[in-house]
Amino acid sequence: LISQALRNHLIIPSWGEFCLKIRDIFEECRGINGGTVATYIPQLARCDPNLWGVSICTIDGQRVSFGDSKVNFCIQSVSKAFNYAIVASDLGAEKVHSYVGHEPSGRLFNEICLDPNGKPHNPMINAGAIIVTSLIKNGLTMADRFDFVLKEYRKLSGGEFVGFNNSVFLSERDTADRNYALSYYMKENKCFPDGIRSLREELDLYFQLCSIEASCETLAVMAATLANGGVCPLTEERCISPQPCRDVLSLMYSCGMYDLSGKFAFQVGLPAKSGVSGVLIVVVPNLMGIALYSPPLDKMGNSMRGVEFCKKLIESFNFHNY
Numbered sequence: 001l002i003s004q005a006l007r008n009h010l011i012i013p014s015w016g017e018f019c020l021k022i023r024d025i026f027e028e029c030r031g032i033n034g035g036t037v038a039t040y041i042p043q044l045a046r047c048d049p050n051l052w053g054v055s056i057c058t059i060d061g062q063r064v065s066f067g068d069s070k071v072n073f074c075i076q077s078v079s080k081a082f083n084y085a086i087v088a089s090d091l092g093a094e095k096v097h098s099y100v101g102h103e104p105s106g107r108l109f110n111e112i113c114l115d116p117n118g119k120p121h122n123p124m125i126n127a128g129a130i131i132v133t134s135l136i137k138n139g140l141t142m143a144d145r146f147d148f149v150l151k152e153y154r155k156l157s158g159g160e161f162v163g164f165n166n167s168v169f170l171s172e173r174d175t176a177d178r179n180y181a182l183s184y185y186m187k188e189n190k191c192f193p194d195g196i197r198s199l200r201e202e203l204d205l206y207f208q209l210c211s212i213e214a215s216c217e218t219l220a221v222m223a224a225t226l227a228n229g230g231v232c233p234l235t236e237e238r239c240i241s242p243q244p245c246r247d248v249l250s251l252m253y254s255c256g257m258y259d260l261s262g263k264f265a266f267q268v269g270l271p272a273k274s275g276v277s278g279v280l281i282v283v284v285p286n287l288m289g290i291a292l293y294s295p296p297l298d299k300m301g302n303s304m305r306g307v308e309f310c311k312k313l314i315e316s317f318n319f320h321n322y
């Protein structure tokens, strides 16, 4: 990085100026009030609504953070994007998509519904994510499956801290009637691959992956790995094969922001994935990964400050895809 900087070959040459602008946008968004912290999982309901963090990592490893960027939180549905990329790298997109579609559902993230082919609509909603999870190394023990994913996450983050929040996991499992109903409905409709374990075990793995903990700083590196075609900018290790990396960005673009996905693609024009903890990752392909965290959610279930930050970013920088 230093030799690149000396030769003026950095991907964002006027880095100082860029960071100042990001800080201004961050501060403007701090003033946004309203929204509600997710309450359907008791552990999430207790999060501090004032937490607000932003972190950016470029594909050549330049990094900047503001606010509560070191606070660890559970990544919730952001795991859906990484789990898909990991499984598709392992098994190939064709195999994964023989079980799950590519279309936005136009329905709530946890709705009990299938597409016209009798599959979950896409891997970014609960139905699709539960099926994707059931494809993760399903010949191994449950402990080895969890370890496999954790190891992949640590590769994606270049060795930054990735943890696990057991109380979120227990709380999530205790309030999981909808995910059980959804899974039995999918079992009845033969959506799962052959050889899966009990639904209880498969759902445990899904809840465990929602309960993985990371900070904005870690998630920005993971998002930057997606921006960099699947190669971690800190270690230069390939973590995701090129095709699944492109595929996950396409799915994040069309389906990553719940029922705001169409409008977000229209206004912001970047692949993103949100989670009910108030986390949001955004990928600027070939440039950077961004991670935002602020627990209060808007009516659609996306972080209020996070979405506003993205809109303001696009007003200042030419990052929109079109």
Ligand code: DON
Pocket: 076, 077, 078, 109, 110, 124, 125, 126, 172, 179, 210, 274, 275, 276, 277
């Ligand atoms: O399955 C659930 O209820 C949640 N833990 C999913 C988390 C989430 O962020 C929803 N997103 N699609």
